[in-house]
């Protein structure tokens with residue numbers, strides 16, 4: 001039977017003939033079928049995936065060299081465009097919409113011979129923390145089906161968690177890769193803002209959005225990042241900064257590490273006591289290994305969630321104005337409808353409740369008379385945070401945080417209380433406000449039986465050290481083995 005560890009291991013198995021791309025695709029398709037009730041996928045491209053696998057097997061066995069993602073089976077969040085395939089952002093307003101081009105990230109995956117197995121479920125327009133705001137219905141956490149997988153990239157997280165693909169792409173505007181990775185016991189990386197092109201990623205809040213990667217090991221994430229990162233003529237916010245060889249993962253610490261943590265975050269009353277104890281335990285372990293760990297005063301903790309929700313909803317209200325019933329997908333019209341009525345009916349019926357809430361909130365914070373009080377103030381907070389992080393990274397190699405204040409919530413637990421839902425993003429939105437890379441690595445098990453992660457952040461464009469540290473700490477902690485899941 002097919003089994004998967006890492007891309008390099010898979011490639012060596014392919015080359016010595018112990019497995020094939022067709023075996024891999026058949027394995028994943030049958031698992032997707034078995035685990036259909038998890039609702040992780042919105043579309044499965046089974047026939048195409050098999051066809052590509054057959055082609056790759058023939059090509060390889062004829063003696064041709066293999067490309068970097070030869071036969072690697074990848075799933076895409078339903079906000080990432082894949083030419084000639086549906087993309088809906090899990091929204092009724094994009095019903096039946098088919099992509100007319102590839103996202104740059106997808107183009108680069110395909111150029112290295114990856115196999116795209118399907119699109120995954122998510123919160124509508126990536127707005128949410130539980131994957132309960134989807135037109136396709138909620139996604140279940142494969143470790144405990146009474147729990148949410150986190151969001152908004154819940155389907156992409158579960159696809160990796162439950163072995164429905166090898167790696168997946170999500171998007172992270174305020175934690176949507178790191179938090180579901182934390183809830184599902186896998187790794188989730190959000191690169192620096194500007195590391196990966198956003199071309200072909202359906203926009204939620206453009207100055208925050210970043211494509212992220214889910215995997216079960218750091219090597220795979222490193223390989224994928226190197227391929228999809230870097231300059232793109234279609235997205236002027238992508239940096240020209242050199243792309244490191246991310247899979248040079250053995251850390252070469254010449255000196256003990258200087259690790260910082262935000263005092264107020266570790267002492268937050270919102271933080272679960274078990275998680276808090278593990279965070280302090282982690283600090284002690286690092287000190288035993290000779291590293292220095294210091295508390296940093298962080299007086300801004302209470303401002304980051306409000307600043308995030310003001311700025312992202314403002315950007316969303318503008319970004320989502322393009323969905324008007326004229327240009328894309330769904331249109332709600334009857335014979336007597338005039339243009340205004342068409343916009344109104346389409347948007348009222350096409351968008352779900354949470355998306356409408358955010359469009360209204362964003363329109364409000366941008367409106368005359370309130371702009372200064374909300375939008376401008378939130379921009380000031382963002383600026384202060386950027387200045388603070390500069391100072392922090394003058395003194396520290398890495399910053400550690402919990403990824404989330406609790407383990408995976410029960411289904412429905414926070415659905416009627418949007419403020420409680422928003423506040424649960426307290427530890428992830430910081431990195432999106434300042435643009436730094438951050439990762440959630442699955443180091444811990446709670447006494448309630450659920451996994452949770454450590455969030456690590458490094459300075460802008462320091463993904464190499466972020467991945468090296470992740471590898472180092474995963475080795476140190478021997479992260480949970482999720483194989484018995486299946």
Ligand code: GLN
Nearest residue numbers: 126128172173174175176
């Ligand atoms: N939970 C956050 C929100 O609802 C993050 C979403 C995201 O990162 N896409 O905005």
